[in-house]
Amino acid sequence: MDEVSTPALIIDHDKMQKNIRTMVKFAKENNVRLRPHVKTHKSPIIGQMQLDAGASGICVARVGEAEIFAKHGFDDILIANQVVEMNQIKRLANLNKKSLVRACVDSEKNALDLNKAALEEGLVLEVVIEVDVGLGRNGVKPGEPALKFADFLKKQKGLKIVGLQGYEGHLISVHDNDLRKKQTEECMKLLVDTRDLLNDNGFNIDYLTASNSGTYMFSAKYKGITELQPGTYVFNDEHHFRIVPEFNIAATVLGTITNIPGKRLYTMDVGLKAATNDNGNPVFKNYPKCRIRVMTEEHSIFRAGPNDTFEIGQKIELIPSHICTTANLYDHFTVIKDDEIFARWDIPARGKNY
Numbered sequence: 001m002d003e004v005s006t007p008a009l010i011i012d013h014d015k016m017q018k019n020i021r022t023m024v025k026f027a028k029e030n031n032v033r034l035r036p037h038v039k040t041h042k043s044p045i046i047g048q049m050q051l052d053a054g055a056s057g058i059c060v061a062r063v064g065e066a067e068i069f070a071k072h073g074f075d076d077i078l079i080a081n082q083v084v085e086m087n088q089i090k091r092l093a094n095l096n097k098k099s100l101v102r103a104c105v106d107s108e109k110n111a112l113d114l115n116k117a118a119l120e121e122g123l124v125l126e127v128v129i130e131v132d133v134g135l136g137r138n139g140v141k142p143g144e145p146a147l148k149f150a151d152f153l154k155k156q157k158g159l160k161i162v163g164l165q166g167y168e169g170h171l172i173s174v175h176d177n178d179l180r181k182k183q184t185e186e187c188m189k190l191l192v193d194t195r196d197l198l199n200d201n202g203f204n205i206d207y208l209t210a211s212n213s214g215t216y217m218f219s220a221k222y223k224g225i226t227e228l229q230p231g232t233y234v235f236n237d238e239h240h241f242r243i244v245p246e247f248n249i250a251a252t253v254l255g256t257i258t259n260i261p262g263k264r265l266y267t268m269d270v271g272l273k274a275a276t277n278d279n280g281n282p283v284f285k286n287y288p289k290c291r292i293r294v295m296t297e298e299h300s301i302f303r304a305g306p307n308d309t310f311e312i313g314q315k316i317e318l319i320p321s322h323i324c325t326t327a328n329l330y331d332h333f334t335v336i337k338d339d340e341i342f343a344r345w346d347i348p349a350r351g352k353n354y
């Protein structure tokens with residue numbers, strides 16, 4: 001670690017591999033496909049490891065990410081999100097000339113724009129109807145509104161409906177296991193009932209994609225769900241670890257102590273440009289009593305535990321509160337294996353949020 005210039009994003013290779021294998025094993029045992037959301041790492045190297053382990057494709061959030069992964073040979077990509085802006089719709093159509101890149105759709109306006117771009121390129125774009133199962137972010141309402149929307153989509157000659165997506169992302173903050181299970185099942189019921197309604201009305205939908213790293217264990221077991229799309233599990237983070245400790249913390253941010261501004265107070269070089277605080281401040285890997293007090297652009301100031309002492313220049317590892325927004329800040333991962341630096345992997349899709 002002494003050789004690493006900080007702040008740095010450190011990946012423990014073996015812990016990450018174990019997370020990848022744990023999720024694949026779970027999906028296989030529960031007879032669902034696994035399509036990891038690569039917005040967490042934005043790295044084709046790690047995406048390929050997930051495919052090699054048994055995942056059946058990947059999810060991305062943005063066209064820019066899809067472009068990077070398609071360039072690296074990924075040819076089964078779901079943009080688990082809407083592609084609305086015209087420039088991005090054209091790029092989506094263009095991607096589909098070589099790879100299968102599906103997108104979610106939830107509005108007539110967007111469907112018309114996607115259809116126009118598809119017809120102009122002489123393509124049929126495969127789309128997934130997103131159903132709002134409770135998050136209240138994207139998606140048509142379940143039941144009759146989804147059926148009405150599907151009927152509208154069916155008339156668009158440039159589009160083909162291939163399935164339904166329901167993302168129960170709001171349940172990640174439900175810490176009580178029984179309650180999270182109950183609420184996940186309620187969300188999945190909305191999705192499966194909507195599929196039944198569509199199929200009773202002439203559709204033939206089997207593909208239902210859903211879930212995340214905090215609810216995967218419940219949605220996988222709900223009859224009718226065919227695919228999981230978790231992302232964070234690959235590295236895990238402080239926020240998710242509280243509900244899914246079966247996944248190792250495989251990513252940390254390494255920082256250096258730069259000053260000792262007061263008694264038990266330390267400044268380090270990990271600010272908001274090196275670790276986000278959107279789910280709370282990062283925590284200390286080996287010093288549970290240390291607490292960050294302030295995070296600014298380039299620094300954080302923390303109060304050490306009563307028995308913790310540090311020197312200027314000393315390196316310390318932090319566990320990010322939210323790894324997805326933290327990884328997006330870095331150009332590369334420093335990968336550690338058996339306590340040695342094993343590799344430096346670029347993060348080519350980092351910042352490709354457009």
Ligand SMILES: Cc1ncc(COP(=O)(O)O)c(C=O)c1O
Nearest residue numbers: 037080167212213229230231232
């Ligand atoms: C649509 C969708 N699916 C899946 C995920 C993965 O969730 P997680 O990172 O909690 O596993 C996300 C995360 O933002 C998402 O937006």
